[in-house]
Structure formats: structure tokens, C-alpha cells
Amino acid sequence: MEGDGVVTAGEARRTLADELAGGVVQLIRERRLEPGAQMDTVRSMAERFAVAVPTMREALRRLEAMGVVILRHGSGVYVGENVGRSVLPNPHGPLLTSESLVDLLRARSTIEPPIAAMGATVRDPGGVERITETLREAERCLLERNERLWVVNLDFHRAVAQASGNTVLAEVVDSIVLVHGHEQREILRLHGDEDVDFAEHQRIARAVLDGDADEAYRASKEHLDNVIEAIRSRRPDLRQ
Amino acid sequence: MEGDGVVTAGEARRTLADELAGGVVQLIRERRLEPGAQMDTVRSMAERFAVAVPTMREALRRLEAMGVVILRHGSGVYVGENVGRSVLPNPHGPLLTSESLVDLLRARSTIEPPIAAMGATVRDPGGVERITETLREAERCLLERNERLWVVNLDFHRAVAQASGNTVLAEVVDSIVLVHGHEQREILRLHGDEDVDFAEHQRIARAVLDGDADEAYRASKEHLDNVIEAIRSRRPDLRQ
DNA sequence: GTGATTAAGTGATCTAATCACTCCATCGCC
């Protein structure tokens, strides 16, 4: 993994904290620990690896940043969800600008349709189930005028990607949907049309569940392009 | 940014290190620091934020994990390339398995073609230039029988994504190309056909440079499917 | 059975010191 993943201005030499992070990940693998599983304490890991506690902590902070471990104050160290993830959103990345919002939506409009088509072809059971759940929940939110709708709507897109049965694609969609997630939800809440969205989601879901890849592609593409257009018409500054 | 980005088994409470990481990023933004720019020292940042040095270091380790800063021993703290990135590969993610390799290649085969088509439509100058460079360099490596060819070949794919002029797409392709980068290169080196690859890359490049989106899509799709097939025929364990 | 209290365990942060590396200025030699 040397030099891979992070392309930097000048490669810093590999530190003890870096090595330790690798050691912790190795430990997780050897023990086949699942997300949520408790690990050794910071102090016992420091002993195991024969380093000082603050040094061990530095390594764990690295892993915490990637969501590979969770440090729970007073409780212990736990394996995080992202231990099984290859692609992640960067919580310390750039702020959303009008330009980057358009980029983001355009990116989604480019890659989500073929992924939806693949979802229709593969129809992974977990993904299919989640599509059904998120649709049901969206309907509930719509009736109750619950603002959680915008969270659920983004989850719907993740569910469609999950139906592709392809972990990498699911993670990619996860990442682009989750990155600037708060802002995305706000913009959609202000400028989206919840009824149109729901109807379009239903159309996508039907196509996926029917195994109609072409229709899934079209439905997904039209939906996302409609979102872009709706936001553009209400936000002229986004016109590009 | 609360709760966004990292979906974890149970949300740990926000720590001082977490807050400090945000503070450092804020500093980078306020000063409009570019990647490579030197920041304040660890000690002076600890003073600025009124915390102890080890605590400041924990925060910086978080940011270092994301490639947002680089700590250079004896030199100082520098802004990293990933300060402007929203989507990242996880250097501490899962190991590549036969199954996940197929997933990864399939994922690439699904999303790179529409991105290549978009590259042909937009033809971002920086991306076009980089396509030309990487092709030239690949040709050089081919003549010299330089194993760097496999690095350059993956860079070619990144260049095509850059030609789309869409930052998010470029980052997504970056991430899936770079994740397990070493393994990808090894597998391709063992089972790939460098001449066929080169010819296919040339075809993709020509389509992008000619602004032929349909051809770019087809060329990209066929190339990646050929890669998958080539690897499959030589690695029966990957047959799925 | 439920709620309050206490103790033990564990993470969080601090202080202070020493070690390891980088960078730059100065000096010596050719």
C-alpha cells in the first residue's frame, strides 16, 4: 500500500503511528472482528505494541478518522463500520459551493443511472428489501410532513446502488450521496418537489424490482436531471 | 457536518481532537492555503487553540489520515493534497480478495464508460493534456519495457475522468483506481496484455480528443470488459 | 422491581522531558 491512496505534495516518512495503525488493522483482521466489536483497551494495545499510550492514541486517531475504529470515552475501543469500506467521503474536505453542487449533481446524474440499470439486472435481495423499506418510509414521511423525508430520499439512492450487488458501487454512491449530505438535504428541502420526487423514486423502484434495466436507467437519469433542473430554475446562480 | 460522512455503529461523542481538526481546516480555509503550503508549527497551533501539544497532535493525526495535512519530521506541518477532495480511498480498508477484485473491475466497467463519454463531450483542457502525456509516457515505458507502465496505465484512466471537467467524477475514478492500487497493478502486470491495453487506450484517447462521446463510451466499456475477461481466462478462480 | 450510589475500569487531556530529523548559516578548502 505504499504511496497508494494518498497522493501528497511530498511523501512524509512512515511514522510509528502509521505502523501502529496498520498493526491494529491487522489485529482486527486476524480476529475477524466485525463492526461494533470491542477491541483491547488503548493501554493494553500500547503494551502489546510496546509504545507509550499517547503514541498508541495517535495511531488510533488516524484509524478513527477513517471510521475504522471508534474510541468511546469511558467504555473502550470498538471496530467501526468503515473497516470494510474502500471508498469514503472526506469529512474534512472542501465546503460546498454553487459550482461544486452542480458538479456533484452532474456526477450523480452520470453514474447513478448505469448503477440503477445494474441494480435492475442483479436485484441483490438486501438492496431490494432496502428499496422497499425506504420507499415505504418516504411515503410515511410524506403523509406526516416529516422533514426526515430528505434523509430517507437520499437513502433510497443508496439502496438502489446496493441492489447492484457490487460493494464498490454501493460505496461510491454512498460517498457521493453522503458527502455534503447536510447541504444536499437542505438544498433539496428548499427547492425540491417532494411529490414529484416520490413519484420518480417509485418509477425507479418499479423498474429495478421488475428487472427492467433500460427503464431503470431512464428513470434514474430523468429523475436526477429533473432535480438539477428544478434546483437551477429556483437558483439562477447555479445556471452554468 | 455532524453525523455526515462516517456512518458508525454508535456515534461517539465529539472530542476536543475532533473540534481541533475542524479548527485547523478552518484556518486553512481562512488563509486560503494551497496544498504544499506550510502551516503553523504543532506547538504554536497548540497555543493558539489553548491545548496541550499531544492533544494537538491527535487532531493533526486525524487530518493526516485524510491527507488534509502532512506532518514532516523536523520540518513542519504542511497542507496536503486531499484538502480539496471530497471522496477518498481508505488506506486502512479491507484487503483485496478474488471476489472484491471482480467487484472493483465490474464497478469500473459500469461507471468509467459514461465518464469517458462525458470527457469526450466536455474535453477539459487539463484532462486532455494529461491524457496525451500519460499516453506518451505509456508508449515510452512500452518501448523500454519499464514496469512503470502499469502505474501510467492507471493514471490514464484518471486523466480520462479529469477530461470530464467534473471534480467529483475525477475523485471517484481516482479513488476506485487508487484503492488497492498496488494489487491492481500487480494483477494487471501478471495477466494483462500491455500491447492490447495500449491500443485500447489509444482508441479511448482518440474518441475523447475527437469529441466522440458514443465512441468514447464503447471504447472504454470494451476495454474494461476485455480486462475483466483477460484476467478471468487466466485466473479461473475469478470466474463468477 | 426500581432507582440511587459507589467503585472499578477506561478513555481524554495535561505537563515536562528527551530524542530524532530538517534546514540554514557559517566556515574551511580547493
Add this chain to the structure above:
DNA sequence: GGCGATGGAGTGATTAGATCACTTAATCAC
């Protein structure tokens, strides 16, 4: 004058040890 070596200052890296803050489980009282 140019180049290489040396030394000092600055800066990151790691340690040791202490105290504080939180969680969890056990016990006790009602």
C-alpha cells in the same frame, strides 16, 4: 568564487507519569 562539511536552531516524535471525565456494573435502600 564555489562546493562540501559542520554546527546550531527549530520542529516533529515519543516517552513517562499524573489527573480528570465518562461508562458500566454491582450493591444497597426503598
